[in-house]
Amino acid sequence: MSEGSNQESESIPPGGNKEETVTSASKRRRLYIVIAMLVASGAILYIVALTIQLSYLLLHLFLLIPTLGLALIPPIVLKSEPREIKLIGFGIIVAVAGLAVIFSTFWDNIIAAKGVWECLQCDLPRLGHIPIEEYLWFINHTLLAGFFVLSLWSSKKKVAPPPPTPRKTLRIIGTVFCFSIMILGLWLFQYDKSFYLGVILCFIGPVLGFLWWLGGHLLWQQRREWLWGITIISIYVLFLDTIAIYDGIWVIHDAYTTGIALFGIKLEQILIYTLTTALVVTTLVVCLRTT
Numbered sequence: 001m002s003e004g005s006n007q008e009s010e011s012i013p014p015g016g017n018k019e020e021t022v023t024s025a026s027k028r029r030r031l032y033i034v035i036a037m038l039v040a041s042g043a044i045l046y047i048v049a050l051t052i053q054l055s056y057l058l059l060h061l062f063l064l065i066p067t068l069g070l071a072l073i074p075p076i077v078l079k080s081e082p083r084e085i086k087l088i089g090f091g092i093i094v095a096v097a098g099l100a101v102i103f104s105t106f107w108d109n110i111i112a113a114k115g116v117w118e119c120l121q122c123d124l125p126r127l128g129h130i131p132i133e134e135y136l137w138f139i140n141h142t143l144l145a146g147f148f149v150l151s152l153w154s155s156k157k158k159v160a161p162p163p164p165t166p167r168k169t170l171r172i173i174g175t176v177f178c179f180s181i182m183i184l185g186l187w188l189f190q191y192d193k194s195f196y197l198g199v200i201l202c203f204i205g206p207v208l209g210f211l212w213w214l215g216g217h218l219l220w221q222q223r224r225e226w227l228w229g230i231t232i233i234s235i236y237v238l239f240l241d242t243i244a245i246y247d248g249i250w251v252i253h254d255a256y257t258t259g260i261a262l263f264g265i266k267l268e269q270i271l272i273y274t275l276t277t278a279l280v281v282t283t284l285v286v287c288l289r290t291t
Helices: 003-010 018-051 061-072 083-114 132-152 167-188 192-221 223-246 267-289
Strands: 117-119 250-252
Touching (some): 018 061, 018 223, 061 132, 083 267, 132 223, 167 192, 192 267, 223 250, 223 267
């Protein structure tokens, strides 16, 4: 065998192929780039919060900046999908953002009317019990999560077919779990100390359950984008929420929370941003996989 052939065979891992290796490297590169953008944005926000009094409107800049970066970054930098896939993704993201506003308006007005959440540094008028900035948050959070997933998306099929997934089993397990937390939420909803937690589980549980029933097996097949999207965006928006509370933009009253916290962050804060991000990412993944 020639020297050139030896070099080529060494570059291909056992059991793999060159095309698959390049694709994996490209995916990792995309992930590193988008995480770096979020880390940079978060670092700037932290410095700004230490310097001036933030308002809710100003906080939105730190959702918009990474969102615009992900939406407008040249495809060659991320080595991302063809233009047609991105256009389909853009359309789905915009549609999901509209649904997010409709859905979130109900539960957010309930907790604001109860006095669970209160905005202290709002510049715009209120619609119902919440300020306009909160409606903008629904949109910007959805756009950020959507463009994050789209930046990692890969529709290329592997040369070797993926192992079969237990389609029905995954759908049943996910659906039963989500509707179970809805039932738990209905019980928690009755008590002041668990009111906020109950609202979160009541509203989000059945929607996630419906999505799992539709495409739980698709989430498993696209689990990399699904899990990274939920994890990274949840951490980022939770960081924004923590800064907002620290800087006095809004407050979550202890009378309506369980008192359970992780590193000083309330359980309800962790769940609301994780589950709402999961709604967006799950919807986008299921829609992209079926188009």
